[in-house]
Amino acid sequence: xxxxxxxxxxxxxxxxxxxxxxxxxxxxxxxxxxxxxxxxxxxxxxxxxxxxxxxxxxxxxxxxxxxxxxxxxxxxxxxxxxxxxxxxxxxxxxxxxxxxxxxxxxxxxxxxxxxxxxxxxxxxxxxxxxxxxxxxxxxxxxxxxxxxxxxxxxxxxxxxxxxxxxxxxxxxxxxxxxxxxxxxxxxxxxxxxxxxxxxxxxxxxxxxxxxxxxxxxxxxxxxxxxxxxxxxxxxxxxxxxxxxxxxxxxxxxxxxxxxxxxxxxxxxxxxxxxxxxxxxxxxxxxxxxxxxxxxxxxxxxxxxxxxxxxxxxxxxxxxxxxxxxxxxxxxxxxxxxxxxxxxxxxxxxxxxxxxxxxxxxxxxxxxxxxxxx
Numbered sequence: 476x477x478x479x480x481x482x483x484x485x486x487x488x489x490x491x492x493x494x495x496x497x498x499x500x501x502x503x504x505x506x507x508x509x510x511x512x513x514x515x516x517x518x519x520x521x522x523x524x525x526x527x528x529x530x531x532x533x534x535x536x537x538x539x540x541x542x543x544x545x546x547x548x549x550x551x552x553x554x555x556x557x558x559x560x561x562x563x564x565x566x567x568x569x570x571x572x573x574x575x576x577x578x579x580x581x582x583x584x585x586x587x588x589x590x591x592x593x594x595x596x597x598x599x600x601x602x603x604x605x606x607x608x609x610x611x612x613x614x615x616x617x618x619x620x621x622x623x624x625x626x627x628x629x630x631x632x633x634x635x636x637x638x639x640x641x642x643x644x645x646x647x648x649x650x651x652x653x654x655x656x657x658x659x660x661x662x663x664x665x666x667x668x669x670x671x672x673x674x675x676x677x678x679x680x681x682x683x684x685x686x687x688x689x690x691x692x693x694x695x696x697x698x699x700x701x702x703x704x705x706x707x708x709x710x711x712x713x714x715x716x717x718x719x720x721x722x723x724x725x726x727x728x729x730x731x732x733x734x735x736x737x738x739x740x741x742x743x744x745x746x747x748x749x750x751x752x753x754x755x756x757x758x759x760x761x762x763x764x765x766x767x768x769x770x771x772x773x774x775x776x777x778x779x780x781x782x783x784x785x786x787x788x789x790x791x792x793x794x795x796x797x798x799x800x801x802x803x804x805x806x807x808x809x810x811x812x813x814x815x816x817x818x819x820x821x822x823x824x825x826x827x828x829x830x831x832x833x834x835x836x837x838x839x840x841x842x843x844x845x846x847x848x
Contacts, residue, residue: 505654506531506760507730507839507846509618511627513757513769516644517611520545525570527560529761531617535604536560538581540568545613546581549601553577553585610634611644612757612769618846628728632753632773639784640777642792645770649804651811653731653758653766654839659807660733660756661695661831663723686830691838695831696724701742707794708739711787712750713778722746727835729842731758738775750778752791764811770795 512530514537520526526537527550536550536559546568550560557574565571568581577599578587585599605622607614610630616622633641649656682697699721709716719742725735738751757769772791779787814821825833 504847505652505763505839505843506617507842509616509620509846510730510842511607511614511616511622512759513732513767514547514606514613514615514759516646516769516771517608517613518644519646520613523564525560525562525564527558528767530615530767531760532762533617534558535615536570537606537613538564538568538570540581541566545606545608547604547606547615548579548581548583549603551601552579553599553601628732628734630734630755632734632775633755633771636773637784639781639788640774642772642788642795645792645796645799647768647770647800647804648761649766649768650764650808651766652763653760654836655807655810656758656766656768657727657731657733657835658832659803660725660735661693661727661835662828663695663697663725663735684828684830686834688834688838691729691842692726693831693835693838694724694726696722698722704739707791708737708751710790710794711752711774711777711779712739716741716749718742719749720744720746725831727831729835729838731760732756733758736775747776750774750776754795768799770799 508531514528514530514535515526520537520539522539522543524538528535528537534550535547537545537547540546548559548570550558552559552572552574554572554577555574557572559570559572559579562571562573565578569578569586571578576587576589577585578589579601580586581603583601583603585595585601587593588595588599605616607616607622607624607627609624609627610633612630612633614627682699685696687694687696701718702721704712704716704719704721708721716739719739721739723735723737725733727733733756735754735756736751737754738746738749740746740749752772752774755769755771755773759767759769761767772795774788774791777784823829
């Protein structure tokens with residue numbers, strides 16, 4: 476034990492460059508603190524492990540206590556500021572600093588000074604963070620207000636499903652501000668161009684688009700009638716779905732978590748007779764210029780047989796990872812660089828397809844104002 480693990484051992488994007496401007500505004504301090512963020516998938520944190528993850532510019536070390544629950548404290552010893560994640564777990568849910576052996580409890584309190592008379596100053600104590608494990612995810616609350624687990628978004632589509640109906644967890648680190656990734660996901664018109672053949676095609680470029688708001692949840696829906704079925708949906712559909720009606724509805728839960736319902740049915744048939752999947756997108760700001768991107772997917776109304784489903788599950792993961800890592804992320808990171816090079820706030824020209832991003836940003840701006848107040 477004791478090695479720093481900053482990211483899951485999966486695809487990691489390139490390093491980031493420079494100052495501040497996203498979607499035409501400063502990105503400094505555009506973090507909502509009093510809310511829940513996904514720190515990692517539950518399977519990423521094993522017993523005995525110290526795992527470091529930076530969230531909203533704050534270094535945090537995560538570990539499982541002896542009862543299996545998760546603790547999170549500042550990953551910076553109060554003595555000489557060495558990362559605690561370089562140390563080791565001790566009996567009694569204590570973390571020992573690798574540098575001088577100072578120990579901290581799961582609540583962040585300094586519990587042992589092995590030097591001199593062993594006196595412990597109150598200044599030695601560290602911050603601890605509320606953590607909840609739900610829907611196979613580890614959630615962390617970053618603010619000072621009381622954490623309310625009831626406000627964690629509903630991802631129960633990941634719970635109690637056959638293993639072959641849920642893809643394995645995916646992770647990317649995107650070298651761009653999280654708002655650029657939200658913009659990308661809430662405007663799915665790009666799938667007919669960036670992801671042609673996988674998630675979209677020329678037929679799906681023509682769609683009826685609707686934006687809906689319920690409370691602070693923004694949903695953007697696109698429906699394409701009698702269109703060629705995109706490759707990922709064709710793969711999980713039985714014969715006869717080569718053409719049909721496709722729809723996708725992506726919902727944004729403030730500040731940066733999303734769920735996409737994506738599916739296809741035969742022409743003119745209700746979607747309940749079709750098939751598809753829930754695509755899970757979980758964005759956690761690391762810094763103003765980097766974003767933790769966790770993803771997975773859960774199928775619904777599965778029409779293929781058990782012998783096919785394991786292979787389909789793996790192929791969904793591979794196709795989605797390719798779409799994100801090799802198609803979306805290079806564009807988003809290039810956006811960030813071009814915006815930074817401008818040296819000033821840029822005002823984007825808005826198109827009709829930007830209705831979803833515009834609507835969510837209004838909600839986000841209000842939440843940022845309330846959070847700072």
